[in-house]
Amino acid sequence: MSETSFTRSSTGTLGGHAGGPASNLAPRAPWRDWLALALLMFPVLLVAVDNTALTFALPAIARSLDASGVELLWIVDAYPLVLAGLLVAMGSLGDRIGRRRLLFIGSTGFAAVSAATAFAPSAEWLIAGRAGLGFFGAMLMPSTLSLIRNIFPEPNRRRLAVAIWAAGFSGGAALGPIVGGWLVEHFWWGAVLLVAVPIILPLLALGPALIPESRDPNPGRVDMSSIILSLLVMVPVVYGIKVLATHGLAFEPLAAIAFGLLMGYAFIRRQRSLLADGTGNRAAPLLDISLFGNRIFSTAIIANVLALFSFNGFILFLAQHLQLLEGQSPSESGVAMVPALIATVLAGLLVVPLVKKVRPGFVVAFGLLLSAGGYFLVAFGDHGDGPALLLAALLVLCLGVGAAETISNDLILGAAPAEKSGAAAAISETGYEIGSLLGTAILGSILTASYQGNLRLPAGAAEAAPAAASAQAGETLAGAVELAQVLPGPLAESVLAAARIAFDSGVHITATIALVLMAGASVLAAVVLRKVPTAV
Known part of the structure; x- marks a missing residue:
């Protein structure tokens, strides 16, 4: 087996599958394995969609709940912050009580909290609800990848299954704006959260019959x-x-x-x-930090984090640009991202056979370089001639993300010893969430600060509108659009022009930062991972 192949944990047990060479259990029918994978994609899609769907509802939330710029960022970040902080802990809990059981507990809790949070009366309530979703969401992701690894013990089938898992996560992240945009336009922003209920139902209804349980028979104490x-x-x-x-x-x-x-x-x-x-x-330690002593493991983690960092940072400002500056409806801006959705999924699947001919490290490096290329278009392009340039940049970025994160997951799991495969899976998933968190927290905060520092409202705008509207315009782009709606024509156009200049100044800064990070990560991956052999 090559260095990039997945190895089965020597401590894992699985009902219905061979537990090891000495096991006399009959193997499951292949069709049951793939049906189980299909069911496991529901929580994967749910977590991924939830990461980005709410981004497209932010303008509606800002108007409905009168949320400040910082509150909007916390509405986005409370979920991945709690999620990332608890992923490893929940992975350890799944080892003890059973990964399938934890998956069902998390799914039920996620659906219930989503339904309650959809009717949040204030920004504070919504932030608290998002934190609750992070708590239950942390139960979902470690369980899915651990179960997939046990359902598919044969390396080639398992590699394809994990590639489908990664493509589902990437595709769900890109699908989020489409779902969020359509729901916000046809219903209200709370529908973005309420959609979790029908997504979870197939898993809860069919999962007990099709998804086998697995757990660590000798876990350490929490x-x-x-x-x-x-x-x-x-x-x-x-x-x-x-x-x-x-x-x-x-x-x-x-x-x-x-x-x-x-x-x-x-x-x-x-x-x-x-x-x-x-x-x-x-x-037992919550995190086996000795894993980070492996250069392949550590470099793949960095690539994973930065790939999601770039994607979520991009989506954060693109959603606002399309809706608030280009005047697109939520559903129109979501549909505009369909090519990027397709590119993300295809890139993740096509690199699986590619690593049989090209060294995985070079595939990861090229994916990161594509991400850098997407940010190059944003950093040095002109955003004033419509959304075509930004959508082209998103397409390039998604091709890179789909390729890089799929193979980086392969490298993360393959570089860890068999007895530490569970910890490696949890760290891989934590990388997803940390990347999403940092993308919105760091790039989003810089974007907000740049907007606030560069906004120059025209003379007379503050006097011609309520004080609260002027204050909101100074904090967020949505506030500036709201202010323009209550001003006379020429003054409204001047406010929108000033807001566009201020917002674009922040976009150029954040895109340049991401460009440097992606280019550096590409070089790092090419140098450190160049000796990793092709897959078999």
């Missing part, structure tokens, strides 16, 4: 200190980044970042201490 420390790392750091980008240098955000980094140091020391204790008297 370490609550590690779970708490992991949350204390992520929340303060992301909060500090948001405040710095929005309001500039201040003691509070710097202190929050410093505290988060300190907790990160404590978390690493805690994991090393638990890992070094081989007596079995202490809890």
Whole structure:
């Protein structure tokens, strides 16, 4: 087996499949395996769609709930923040109680919280609901990939199954704006959350009969200190980044970042201490940090994070540009992304046979380079002549993301020893969410700060409108559009022109940052992963 092939965990057990060489269990019929995979795609699509669908509802949410710029960012980020912080912990819980059982618990809770949050009366309520969705969403993703790895023990079938899983995640992320746009236009913004209920129903109805259970027969004890420390790392750091980008240098955000980094140091020391204790008297480490000593593993993680970083950062500003500056309806802007959706899915599937002829590291490097090319078009192109340039850039970006993240997942799982495959899967999924989180938190915060710093409203605009409307225009692009609607024609056009200039200034800055990051990651992947052999 090649270095990029998936290896089965020596500790995993699976009802209905051969548990190892000594097992006498009859294999399942192949059609049941593929039906089980089809059912597992429902929670994958749900999590992926939820990551991006709400982005297209942000203008409607801003108008309906009178949300500020920071609140809008927290509405987007509360979900992936909690999700990313709990993924590894929930993966460990699934090892103990059963991954299928955890999947069903998470699916039921996700649907219930989605239904309640759809009718949120305030931005604060919506932020809290999004955090609750992150809690239950963290139960879904570790379970899906772990179950897929056990359902498909044969390497080639498993590689295709994981490629379909990755393509489903990528396709769902691109499908999110289409679903979100259509729902917002024909119903109300809460329908974007309510759609989780029908998506989950097929899994809950058919899953018990088709998806086999699997669990670790010898799991270590849960370490609550590690779970708490992991949350204390992520929340303060992301909060500090948001405040710095929005309001500039201040003691509070710097202190929050410093505290988060300190907790990160404590978390690493805690994991090393638990890992070094081989007596079995202490809890198992939440994260086996020795995995990061493998250069292939670490580089693939970086590629995975940056691929999602670029995609979600792009979607954040593209949704606002199409709807607020180009005047497209939510459904029109969603349909405009259909070519990118198709490109993402096709790229993820086509690279599976490609790595039999081309070294995987070069495929990942080329995918990241394509992502850089998409941002090059945005950073140095003219956005004033319609959306064609931005949609072309999205197409290029999605081709790169689809290729890079599929093979990086392959490398992550293949580089880890068999006995650590569960931890590798959890880290891979955490990379997805961290990339999504950082894309919206960092690039979104920089975009907001640039807009606020560069907006120059024309003389007389503030005096001709309510004070609240003028204040909102200074915080968000949606606020500027709202202000223009209550002003006379020439003054309204001047406000929109000023808002476009301010918004585009932020887009050029964030695109340049992403361009540099993607190009650097491409070089890193080409250098570090160049010796990884082709798949068999």
